[in-house]
Amino acid sequence: MKYDRFVDLVVIGGGPAGLSTAISAKKNGIDDILLLERELCLGGILNQCIHDGFGLHLFKENLTGPEYAQKQIDELKTLNISYLTDAMVINLTKSKELEFIHRTGHKLIKAKAVILAMGCRERTRFNIQIPGTRPSGIYTAGTAQNLVNLQNIKIGKNILILGSGDIGLIMARRLTLEGMNIAGVYEIMSYTAGLERNIQQCLNDYSIPLFLSSTVTEIFGKGRIEGVNIGKVDKDLKPITHSERFVKCDTLLLSVGLIPENELSKKAGVKITDFTGGAVVDSELQTNIEGIFSCGNVLQIHDLADYASLEAKRAGYFAARYIKSKQKRYNRYKINFCEKIKYASPNYIVENKEAIIVSFRIKKPAKNVVLIVKDRENNILVKKKFIRLLPSELIQIKLEREVKSDIYLEIE
Amino acid sequence: MCKNPYDVIIIGAGVVGCACGRELSKYKLNVAVLEKNTDVSEGISKGNSGVVHAGFYVPYGTLKARTNVEGFFAIPKLAAELNFPYKKIGKLVISNDKYGLTELKRLKEAGDKNGCIGLEIITEKQISHIEPKVKAKYALFSKETAIISPYLFTIALVENALKNGVDFFLNHEVIKIWKDKEFFVQTKKDTFHSKWLINAAGLYSDKISCLAGDKNHKIFPCRGEYLVTDKDNEKIINRMIYPIPPKDGASLGVHITPTTDGNILIGPSAEFINNYGLENTKQFLNEMKEDAFKMVPELKRLPIIRTYSGIRPKLIYAKTKKDFRDFVIEESKTVPKLINIIGIESPGLAAAPAIANLVLNIIGNKENLNKNEQFDAYDPKKPDFQSLSVEEKKELIKKNPDFGEIICRCETITKGELLNAINNPLGVKTLDGIKRRCRAGMGRCQGGFCTPRTIKILRKEYGIKEKDILKNENNSNLFFGKIKE
CATH class of the missing domain: 1.10.10 (Arc Repressor Mutant, subunit A)
Known part of the structure; x- marks a missing residue:
């Protein structure tokens, strides 16, 4: 094969994870980096997140999405890291050959290591199969955010939001501020999917009604959406008969979950876990394919951009170490978890001398619980009390002690 | 550009109307196609399985059988001329019991009689050899059944017809038709007149026939819902997988159909409705998934990325297989020079080129048709x-x-x-x-x-x-x- 270029490290994606991981790899001694971004400018979804609340963990200041991105972009440029926008990777192999296309041509490159940072996409009405007609005026919250914030487009006048994911909550406030009416936020679960602070700052502060255990059971309208049926659901999330009522709206926004965008990863043979939709990784964020790392929302859905960036920073560090040392892979231990936990990441632990970060998400809200991390000999590695645990929160814990066996996460 | 008065007006830019338009453009005729929607292929032509049936589902000696088999042979040639997606992937009609085997044999006999090619009854071992993810004892293997993109087929016919001089008028819903030697067709925007009127209005062809003065037809809309999966990159299936057609005679049963783009369609349901609503219903979406997963359990792994529906223009409220109605493709018995094309349900997509041919013959019997020497049958492939x-x-x-x-x-x-x-x-x-x-x-x-x-x-x-x-x-x-x- 004739390669157009050899590169030490290719980072796929220029959002909060991709930028952070490239910067981190550079700071850890890798000079030959190429970052590829498929959109027209760097920053990823941050560019359309014009609200504040970004950067509190990474930069210790309160920034808007574009400000947060700009800080990362400035650093990327200061560090002379090369990047290409409007460059879409269309193929990736397990021997780390990448095919990408750009207005300047079709390129084939070979990398020593690849970091996947492609982010995620939104679930659509078809993924959750909402019955009814298929009129215009139905948008995922993130698409609506792009149209409203970046293109100055009035997407509707009377807007109903299904799902209490963070983007939906943010959009409820945003559209209210732009003079549109929010006909309500409806959530199928008995608790919210978004962060507590967003419920307060985006809904409660604007008196936007939130309806729990309720979902859209049918969509009406020919041409443009005219309204939906809302039904209450029981404990098993099945609609309760005769609980349906018609609610008028001219727009439906969906904030019903995010899916890591791993189609490219699969092409390289990267193993995906059904728990997160992200890659199976070890504690160094390396996938089952040697030299391919994964971080940010393509690995697991994070609550905050800061957390995606921080995870990516670690991926950059480990990828740099991999490139420099070309070390053989260590033995791995498995991370197991109890029924109450939805998932834990990473999936494996590399024999280690340094601290390991494990993140997990709970299945249902819980109060006054204790998280215990044990090894195979029942030695307690971590014991942490939580007054409250919510499914909307990705909890991170640090294992300071050296791990020498499989570990088990338990909630009591 | 408008060549009013026209020789022929075609009402409806679905696959049948557009096939007629393109066929007539081979002759020196002024042809206009009137369409009420904002685009062509907006009705039945977009809401179906995209299958070029081989011709074994339909009774011998009927127009359905004749046009199906003729169209089946015509479509590959058209695909080569017009460059729309066409893939001869083959089909298995599967069964697990002796009753089913009898039905399969009956289908094969019907097919053989109709002039189908490539039909074979196969058993478990051969089935699992060619489709390892399908568990069935018996199957009718139709090697020649093909898939196309139904809307790209229609669009290709339109673009070629346009090139050969046919006028298309979108957003022209026909509201009134009268005849005074010639036809006058009034749309919401304009009035057209012509010697011949072709009613290819699909679901609304009974209404158009009525407007033109022939009140002898009635359509019973029968909705079919579909689910679309994400791309089947692992090739869980390679061929169409069909059940034995249900006894109600309204449909071929929920089947699994790969698309020319690599997705898989699951459906359709069959539900008589008293409007033209294209809703998807929870009940049928769930039932269809169950039906499909019974035939190919591994399909569960593919995410559903879309649902849609289409409506069959039935000529009878079918309850048993005896409730068969043939296509209506004829000059109206009460209104001369009105050609009615009514009740074009499955296998209408495959039959469309043959239907166009029949229409041409009806006109040719009464008019002297001269060849359009400038006719260009080819359209270049657009970069994919x-x-x-x-x-x-x-x-x-x-x-x-x-x-x-x-x-x-x-x-x-x-x-x-x-x-x-x-x-x-x-x-x-x-x-x-x-x-x-x-x-x-x-x-x-x-x-x-x-x-x-x-x-x-x-x-x-x-x-x-x-x-x-x-x-x-x-x-x-x-x-x-x-x-x-």
């Missing part, structure tokens, strides 16, 4: 970036950098392809029209990422105001304008 080799990709981007810019990441659709779609010869600028022509927005994110980019191009490069951008029909505006002027 994803299907090109690396060398071809490099070459194309070098020639036109727009092919190096990806707009739709899920389907890998370039700006070059998008612009080709937007610049379609019919001038359709609806989002669905663009989507069907180039697949931007047809993938797993359903336009979440590419819609903003497409909208930007429509606004900035074509000067279309945000409030004027339509999804499909006339009141399907995507937006209410700008937030701040």
Whole structure:
């Protein structure tokens, strides 16, 4: 094969994870980096997140999405890291050959290591199969955010939001501020999917009604959406008969979950876990394919951009170490978890001398619980009390002690 | 451009109307096609399984059988001339019991009699050899059954007909027809007149026949719902998988059909309705998944990315297999020179070219037809970036950098392809029209990422105001304008 270029490290994606991981790899001694971004400018979804609340963990200041991105972009440029926008990777192999296309041509490159940072996409009405007609005026919250914030487009006048994911909550406030009416936020679960602070700052502060255990059971309208049926659901999330009522709206926004965008990863043979939709990784964020790392929302859905960036920073560090040392892979231990936990990441632990970060998400809200991390000999590695645990929160814990066996996460 | 009065007016730009238009453009005739929607292929022609049936489902000696088999042989030639997606992938009609085996044998006999080729009854071992993920004892293997993109087929017929002089009038809903030696057809926008009137109005063909003075037809709408899976990259199945047709005679049963783009269709249901609503219902979506997963359990692994529905124009409220009605393709018995094409349900897609031929013969029997010497049967293939080799990709981007810019990441659709779609010869600028022509927005994110980019191009490069951008029909505006002027 004739390669157009050899590169030490290719980072796929220029959002909060991709930028952070490239910067981190550079700071850890890798000079030959190429970052590829498929959109027209760097920053990823941050560019359309014009609200504040970004950067509190990474930069210790309160920034808007574009400000947060700009800080990362400035650093990327200061560090002379090369990047290409409007460059879409269309193929990736397990021997780390990448095919990408750009207005300047079709390129084939070979990398020593690849970091996947492609982010995620939104679930659509078809993924959750909402019955009814298929009129215009139905948008995922993130698409609506792009149209409203970046293109100055009035997407509707009377807007109903299904799902209490963070983007939906943010959009409820945003559209209210732009003079549109929010006909309500409806959530199928008995608790919210978004962060507590967003419920307060985006809904409660604007008196936007939130309806729990309720979902859209049918969509009406020919041409443009005219309204939906809302039904209450029981404990098993099945609609309760005769609980349906018609609610008028001219727009439906969906904030019903995010899916890591791993189609490219699969092409390289990267193993995906059904728990997160992200890659199976070890504690160094390396996938089952040697030299391919994964971080940010393509690995697991994070609550905050800061957390995606921080995870990516670690991926950059480990990828740099991999490139420099070309070390053989260590033995791995498995991370197991109890029924109450939805998932834990990473999936494996590399024999280690340094601290390991494990993140997990709970299945249902819980109060006054204790998280215990044990090894195979029942030695307690971590014991942490939580007054409250919510499914909307990705909890991170640090294992300071050296791990020498499989570990088990338990909630009591 | 308008050649009023016309020799022939065709009402309805579905696959049948457009096939007629293209067939008639081979002769020196002034032809107009009137369509009420904002685009062609908006009705039955877009809401079906996209199958070119071989011809074993239909009784011998009927118009359905004759046009099906004739059309089946005509479509590959058309696909070569017009460059629409056509794949001869084959089909298995499967069964697990002796009753089913009898039915399969009956289907094969019917097919053989109708003139189908490539039919064979096979058993478990052969089935698992060619389709390892399908568990069945018996199957009718139809090697020749093919799939096409039904809307791209229709669009290809339109674009070729346009090139050969046929006029197309979109947004022209017919509201009145009268006859005074010739036909006068009044639409919401204009009045047309012609010697011949072809009623290819699909679901509304009974109403159009009525407007023209022939009240002898009635359509019973029968809705079929579908689910679309994400791309079957692992090739869980390679062929169409069908059950034994249910006893109600209303449908062929919920089947599993690969599309020419690599997705899989699950469906359709069969439900008589008293309107023309295209809803999807929870009940049928769930039932169809169950039915399909029984035939191929591994399909469960593919995410559902879309649901849709279509409506069959039935001529009877079918309850048993005896409730058979043939296609109506004839000059009206009460209104001379009105050609009614009514009740074109399955296998209408495959039959369309043959139906057009029959229509031509009806006109030819009463008129002296002269060949259109300028007729050009061919339409060049438009670049389909994803299907090109690396060398071809490099070459194309070098020639036109727009092919190096990806707009739709899920389907890998370039700006070059998008612009080709937007610049379609019919001038359709609806989002669905663009989507069907180039697949931007047809993938797993359903336009979440590419819609903003497409909208930007429509606004900035074509000067279309945000409030004027339509999804499909006339009141399907995507937006209410700008937030701040």
